[in-house]
Amino acid sequence: MSSPASSIAATRTDASVPETKIDSAALPDAVRDTHGVRFPRLDANSMQDFARGFKIWLSRDGQSVATKARRTHFLEANGLTQGDTALDYEECFDLTMRDPAEAARVRLGWSVHDMMWARALREFEGHRDAYLAAMEETDASGPGTMELDPDLVIPAYAAHEIHRQPGGFVGNEFAGWMYHYCLSLAHYLGFSDHDEVFFRVTQTQPLPFDGVVRRVLDIGCGSGQAVTAFKQRFPQAECWGIDVGGPMVRYCHHRAAKMGFDVHFAQRLAEDTRFPGNHFDIVSDYLLFHEMDAEAARKVIAETFRILRPGGVFGHLDIPTRGHPTSKQPDTIYGKAMLWNIYRHNYEPWYLDCAELDFPALLREAGFELDLSGPPVLWNGRPRTVAVKPA
Amino acid sequence: MTQVPSPPLTAASEFIAGDWPRSYFLSDPHIDNLMSALLHMGAEHWALRRRMLVVEKFLRESDSIDGAAIEAYTPTADERAAWDGERDAFIDRVFGVLIRETDPKAGHGRFDPAQWAGFARQHQGASS
Numbered sequence: 001m002s003s004p005a006s007s008i009a010a011t012r013t014d015a016s017v018p019e020t021k022i023d024s025a026a027l028p029d030a031v032r033d034t035h036g037v038r039f040p041r042l043d044a045n046s047m048q049d050f051a052r053g054f055k056i057w058l059s060r061d062g063q064s065v066a067t068k069a070r071r072t073h074f075l076e077a078n079g080l081t082q083g084d085t086a087l088d089y090e091e092c093f094d095l096t097m098r099d100p101a102e103a104a105r106v107r108l109g110w111s112v113h114d115m116m117w118a119r120a121l122r123e124f125e126g127h128r129d130a131y132l133a134a135m136e137e138t139d140a141s142g143p144g145t146m147e148l149d150p151d152l153v154i155p156a157y158a159a160h161e162i163h164r165q166p167g168g169f170v171g172n173e174f175a176g177w178m179y180h181y182c183l184s185l186a187h188y189l190g191f192s193d194h195d196e197v198f199f200r201v202t203q204t205q206p207l208p209f210d211g212v213v214r215r216v217l218d219i220g221c222g223s224g225q226a227v228t229a230f231k232q233r234f235p236q237a238e239c240w241g242i243d244v245g246g247p248m249v250r251y252c253h254h255r256a257a258k259m260g261f262d263v264h265f266a267q268r269l270a271e272d273t274r275f276p277g278n279h280f281d282i283v284s285d286y287l288l289f290h291e292m293d294a295e296a297a298r299k300v301i302a303e304t305f306r307i308l309r310p311g312g313v314f315g316h317l318d319i320p321t322r323g324h325p326t327s328k329q330p331d332t333i334y335g336k337a338m339l340w341n342i343y344r345h346n347y348e349p350w351y352l353d354c355a356e357l358d359f360p361a362l363l364r365e366a367g368f369e370l371d372l373s374g375p376p377v378l379w380n381g382r383p384r385t386v387a388v389k390p391a
Numbered sequence: 392m393t394q395v396p397s398p399p400l401t402a403a404s405e406f407i408a409g410d411w412p413r414s415y416f417l418s419d420p421h422i423d424n425l426m427s428a429l430l431h432m433g434a435e436h437w438a439l440r441r442r443m444l445v446v447e448k449f450l451r452e453s454d455s456i457d458g459a460a461i462e463a464y465t466p467t468a469d470e471r472a473a474w475d476g477e478r479d480a481f482i483d484r485v486f487g488v489l490i491r492e493t494d495p496k497a498g499h500g501r502f503d504p505a506q507w508a509g510f511a512r513q514h515q516g517a518s519s
Contacts, residue, residue, distance in 0.1 A: 042445065046438035053437075054430070090501070103416040104426060110411070111427040115434060139400060148402050156510035161409040171406030246402030267402070293504065347409045349502040
């Protein structure tokens with residue numbers, strides 16, 4: 001490789017970057033069937049179906065002409081305009097909650113969200129012996145491996161009931177099941193019934209300059225869907241996923257083993273991965289950093305740099321932060337109110353801190369060379385930050 | 392010698408519970424609760440409607456649907472007991488939210504990481 005700059009250009013050129021949303025109907029039958037989830041009981045599926053429909057309805061209503069007109073009228077009645085952003089996030093939220101219609105919308109949004117989690121938990125807890133037996137069957141079987149660490153010190157930043165999920169990622173035996181089933185059946189609103197989001201994330205991951213991909217790691221791997229999608233893109237590579245949540249890791253392995261994927265999961269911290277230096281060709285994260293504080297984020301970036309081999313690529317995909325040319329922080333009263341609603345009521349304690357980070361600057365400080373010119377990866381328009389460890 | 396069975400594997404650990412179950416957005420928490428109950432009612436109704444669609448499809452395909460018998464059916468004593476339980480659980484699912492605990496301070500103010508500072512240390516102590 002002649003220079004870091006040329007390696008970045010070549011990295012983008014080498015990448016396979018489909019421009020359209022993946023159509024689940026176009027997926028091979030085996031892939032679609034393998035990647036879809038369904039509760040064994042009809043009512044449990046119907047509850048998630050209702051939650052999906054209600055979330056779609058709320059979203060459409062929030063974008064309607066009538067809602068926009070009512071918001072404008074409400075602000076005018078209070079002597080304000082949308083652009084009066086001297087108010088901080090919380091003040092904007094509290095102001096909008098003085099409109100009963102807006103408060104009702106927020107109430108219903110969180111009620112259906114809570115119902116989504118509660119009904120899934122009712123299914124898993126109500127049949128806990130069967131679900132535990134299913135995991136026990138795969139705990140020690142392959143393909144692939146699982147490593148749990150009962151002595152792992154869970155950092156406080158990761159121990160919250162993030163997303164209002166009962167017990168969060170660490171505190172409930174069925175956290176991985178709940179996360180996967182609820183997001184697939186209800187929360188993604190049909191965008192990822194069969195892992196389409198994760199295929200999109202992994203298929204658009206840029207390659208190292210030399211095209212060599214022997215080892216791939218997904219940090220904060222959640223329910224493991226990106227890891228199995230990576231394995232399908234790189235069948236010869238050793239694919240790993242790590243997560244702080246033991247229940248998440250246990251479910252990841254159960255799911256992957258049942259699907260027949262030879263992939264590896266471990267309960268480890270992204271800031272202390274315990275992998276050798278210069279080990280991975282690709283490290284990827286999808287929606288990880290906004291779930292940790294700034295100090296942990298800096299440590300994770302340093303650790304990612306350490307374990308990537310020279311020329312290796314870090315693909316980062318998360319919320320908009322400062323420093324990225326396409327990032328835009330909310331500049332209207334309702335935009336700021338929505339951000340506060342996500343932060344405070346979706347229980348994302350580090351969301352605002354993450355949005356304030358100059359993430360590209362942190363990556364450069366760690367030694368990475370960056371490419372910030374990539375196209376949007378997902379339907380929400382978010383681009384990937386591509387960081388290359390210089391050769 | 393009696394063998395003590397090993398405890399089942401658990402991968403779960405301590406967590407910091409949020410205040411979200413006690414927060415409310417409207418002027419009175421009971422209005423929030425009524426809206427949530429309405430939502431749950433809608434979900435229950437849709438689940439039932441969806442089940443009916445499935446049942447009707449299979450009955451039509453097997454040519455065994457008998458509308459008059461359905462209208463005239465009286466449950467047996469065992470069915471009555473079971474259905475009573477279903478009814479009570481249904482009422483709890485839909486209306487249980489009306490008696491949830493609320494807190495006017497829940498859901499307000501920025502998070503204060505200082506209050507969680509001891510978590511990792513406490514957890515480490517508990518596991519060692």
